[in-house]
Amino acid sequence: MIKEYISTNKDRFLGELFDWLRIPSVSADSRHKADVRKAAEFLKEKLAAAGVDSVSISETKGHPIVYAEKIINPALPTILVYGHYDVQPADPIDLWDSPPFEPVVKNDKIYARGSCDDKGQVYMHVKAFETMMKLNLLPCNVKFMVEGEEEVGSDNLGTFVKENKAKLKADIILISDTALISLEHPSITTGLRGLSYMEVEVTGPNRDLHSGVYGGAVANPINILCSMIDSLHDENGKVAIPGFYDKVAELTASERLALNKAPFDLDEYKKELGIDEIKGEKGYTTLERTGVRPTLDVNGIWGGYTGEGAKTVLPSKAHAKISMRLVPNQISSEITELFTKHFQSIAPKYVKVKVMAHHGGEPAVTQTDSEAYKAASKAFEEVFGKTPIPTRDGGSIPIVALFKKELGLDTVLMGFGLDSDAIHSPNEHYGVNNFLTGIETIVAFYKHYAKK
Amino acid sequence: MIKEYISTNKDRFLGELFDWLRIPSVSADSRHKADVRKAAEFLKEKLAAAGVDSVSISETKGHPIVYAEKIINPALPTILVYGHYDVQPADPIDLWDSPPFEPVVKNDKIYARGSCDDKGQVYMHVKAFETMMKLNLLPCNVKFMVEGEEEVGSDNLGTFVKENKAKLKADIILISDTALISLEHPSITTGLRGLSYMEVEVTGPNRDLHSGVYGGAVANPINILCSMIDSLHDENGKVAIPGFYDKVAELTASERLALNKAPFDLDEYKKELGIDEIKGEKGYTTLERTGVRPTLDVNGIWGGYTGEGAKTVLPSKAHAKISMRLVPNQISSEITELFTKHFQSIAPKYVKVKVMAHHGGEPAVTQTDSEAYKAASKAFEEVFGKTPIPTRDGGSIPIVALFKKELGLDTVLMGFGLDSDAIHSPNEHYGVNNFLTGIETIVAFYKHYAKK
Known part of the structure; x- marks a missing residue:
């Protein structure tokens, strides 16, 4: 019955998602401020149409939060669904095969910025809710809290959560913003890395200089920045910031064994990325490097003349954006300070x-x-016919730690993306089957969780 | 009489130069192709008006060359004036205090891209020629060859010179595209560095990746590029490319002594640049580092996300523009290959x-x-009342070596700019007095040179 409803309404579900994806809700870019709000309004309408009791747009100092709820019986368990409707910038635009905000389906995949991260995954929840409402199957209460600042650090969600503790009362947080190993190997994310995201500016001379007149006599800030960045890793690929590893929880031998049981084909991995060799911290496997080890990456660098042709400039300034992924029990504010x-x-x-x-x-x-x-595991078993594998995910959803701290709530990370979905990259996509199967699995989760 | 003519016509001279400076003849940027030609046409008109026998615009594979001549008597010496009417890009535009292509005079300085390098200095020659024509003082023949590709490597001038050897027959090349120490300390440039300008691209994964999902397991091309760039200098500030110094002519002790006699105040130098310390090759003075030692500088670097806010990308590619300044007897093509x-x-x-x-x-x-x-030295003595100091200039005018090779001609580098003129930088400027005194000194050079 559930399968049938989803299948019957498939085209409408996708059509609605496409309308949402057409709104360029890029939270990092102030030029898209109105689009971000438009995406919030869209979600509000769709939640209302799906049958929530109430839905509102809450203002913050930044982009607004969409909040909705359906309380069928206060005695029943309550699921709080969290997600985000903002998306990453689409740059570099010229590497997209189709325009980032004009969704298209190719090879059963939806191509668009936000198709997977996280509009596509949030919309599964909206449609799962609609399905349960239409079929009279909603077995418990549900609250939706969908923010517009996840891609820029969820700066204002903390305040919202602190100020609305009573309203947000629930039994569990449910989030779809992570990846499966594959549709053949369902998995549930049980660990997320934290993040410290920095920007640095190196200034040499007080103005851009002619590299002929001054080159060799005045320090070049680009060369200096390169040297400083190079020094941030040692020869074993470890981050060379004093104290960086002090609080890192080392896994036990059995935990490492369990982690490395997830299916992983290094040759396939390299082939898919087009690289000859992988590189990382010595003494750890790829799954460990991305799952349980902290890292440091330069996310962007710029300085001097970057246009067409040649300009013989010794620039005044050089810049870089540098982020660190953190693991238990590192603390973001401490790492930011150490850096x-x-x-x-x-x-x-x-x-x-x-x-x-x-x-x-x-x-x-x-x-x-x-x-x-356990309910999530049963839901996957029911829909996929296989027990999901617990995995550690390299990405960050900082809100998970916040929910624990402020609301005392645990989170279930039921993500349906794939690592190969190119989120944060050109040609982001999301499998149509991932989307539809996700809806079905979410409905199954509600059923099993309500029985607890 | 000469001084009077220049003084009487000062406003017109400046007005004409300003009209020329308003044409954004940026040779590196293909969007300015038509402007580059417009600047050539402007020069052609002004040379014709000043009284040359003939003037033409010669097509090349790139931007055209303006050629003109005035032959008063084939038995007299001939001066071949070389210069360029193209300019550097104006980026970063937002650091200009006034628009780069709207010249203004502030504190007796002309602010505009090209005001010094090299339109302002070329225009001194046009007006010096006009002065001599009007006052019936031209003592020898003169040829003008002004190109539009100096800032992008003079790619097509070599062909023009080779194909027009007979037409270009002369006794000396005269160029104003360098700097004086100051109006109080006149100087003549006797050495120029060569150049190899490279661009590098480092590719890691075949697409931009999410730095959370892949960070720590896949090499980041920005980090790798930084590390590679850092390795291009050793701990003594020497360029660490095997063979780089093999052909470098070391100065004798007396040559070094002479070079370091030029007035130089390190404290003033640091103060003017806003830096606490200088940096360069160990064992050499600042004047040596910029005058007689080869160097390597990153002129531009870019990769990953460089926009507003934060994007957690592990980019596919990182890029840099890297140039090396060369000294006798390094050969540009060899250094390019070594690099x-x-x-x-x-x-x-x-x-x-x-x-x-x-x-x-x-x-x-x-x-x-x-x-x-000697004629140049006398001209400076006459106008400045001081014997000019011979100096080595860190910049490059590759055409000087080409003229020697193809035409067998020596060059006199009578530049009237100042190192502080911010050429290639925002707020490029040129002293009104440098411009006017330059015209006078050029006229004096013709007089002394014709007497040889």
Whole structure:
């Protein structure tokens, strides 16, 4: 019956999602402020149409939060669904095969910015709710909290959560913003990395100089920045910031064994990425490197002349965006401070260095022996015919740690994306089957969780 | 009489130059192709108006060359004036205090892109020629060859010179595209550095990746590029490319002594640039580092997300523009090849590296015992009341070596700019007095040179 309803309404479900994807809700870019709001309004309408008791758009200092609820019986369990309707910038636009905000289906995949992360995954919840309402199957209460600032650090969600603790009262948080191993190997994410995202500015001379007249006599801030960045890793691929690993929880031998049981084909991995060799911290496998080890990456760098042709400039400034992924029990604010102090301390006297923090988030680990995890596991078994594997995910959903701290609630991470979906990249996509199967699995979760 | 003519016509001279500066003849940017031609047409008209026998615009594969001549008597010496009417890009535009192509005079300085490099300096020659024509003082023949590709490597000038050897027959080349120490300390440039300008591309994964999902397991091309760039200098500030110094002519002790006699105040230098410390090759003074030592600078770097806010991307590609200044007897093509081989050889197996050469030019040294140098020296003495100091200039005018090779001609570098003129930078400027005194000094040079 559920399968049939989803199948019958498939085209409408996709059509609605496409309308949502057409709204370029890029939270990082102030030029898209109105689009972000438009995406919130769209979601509000669709939640109302699906049958919630109430839905509102709550203002924040940044982008608004969409909040809705359906309370069928206060005595029943309550699921709080969290997601985000904002998306990453689409740059570099010229690498997209089709326009990022004009969704198309190719090879049964929806191509568009946000198709997977996270509009597509949020919309599964809206349609799962609609399905349960239409079929009279909703077995418990549900609350929706969908924010518009996840891609820029969820700066204002913390305040919203703190100010609305009573309203947000629930039994479990349910989030679809992660990936499965594959449709053949369903999995549930049980760990997420935290994040510290920094921006640095290195200033040499007070103006751009002619590299002929001054080159060789004045420190070049790009060369200095490169040298400073290079020094942030040692020869074993470890992050060379004093104190960086002090609080890192080392896995036990059995935990490592369990983690490495997930299906992983290194040759396939390399082939899919087009690389000859992988690179990472010595002594750890790829699954460990992305799942349980902290890292440091330069996300962007710029300085000097970057246009067409040649300009012989010795620039005044060079910049980089540098982020660190954190694992239990690192604390984002501490790592941000360690980075700031270290980066300033290694600045040579030839230059001036500014370090700014963009945003951070705490790492999180979820339990595999909880009622909620068991319900999720049963839901996957029912729909996929296989027991899902618990995995550690390299990405960050800082809100998971926040929910635990502020609301005392655990989270179930039922994600239906794939690592190959190119989220945050050109040609982001999301499988039509992932979307439809996701809806079915979410409905199954409600059923099993309500029985707990 | 000469002084009076210049003074009387000062406003018109400046007005004409301003009209020329308003044409954004940026040779590196194909969007300005028509402007580059417009600047050539402007020069053609002004040379015709000043009284040349003939003037033409010669097509090349790139931007055209303006050629003119005035032959008063084939038995008299002939001066071939070289210059360029193209300018550097104006980026970063937002650091200009006034629009780069709307010249203004502030504190007796002309602010505009090209005001000094090289339209302002070329226009001194046009007006010096006009002055001599109007006052019936032209003492010898003169030819003008002004190109539109100097800022992008003079790619097509070599062909023009080779194909027009008879037409270009002359006794000396005269160029104003360098700097004086100051109006109080006149100087003549006797050495120029050569150039190899490269662009590199480092490719990691075949697409931009989510830095959470892949960070720590896949080599980040920005980090790798930084590491490669850092390795291009050793701990003594020497360029760490095998063979780089093999052909470098070391100065004798007396040559070094002479070079370091030029007035130089390190504290003033640091203050003017806003830096606490200088940096360069160990064992050499600042004047040596910029005058007689080869160098390597990153002129531009870019990769990943460089927009507003934060994007957690592990990019597919990172890029840099890297140039080397060369000294006698380094050869640009050899250094380009050494760089290319070395940069490819240090690429780790995690990435793919592409190296492209933009343009190059040979270093040059001019003689201080020639008739032409002596005439220039006398001209400065007459106008400035001081004997000019011979200096080595860090910049490159590759054409000087080409003229020697193809035409067998020596060059006199009578530049009237100042190192502080911010050429190639925002707020490029040129002193009104430098411009007017330059015209007077050029007229004096013709007089002394014709007497040789």
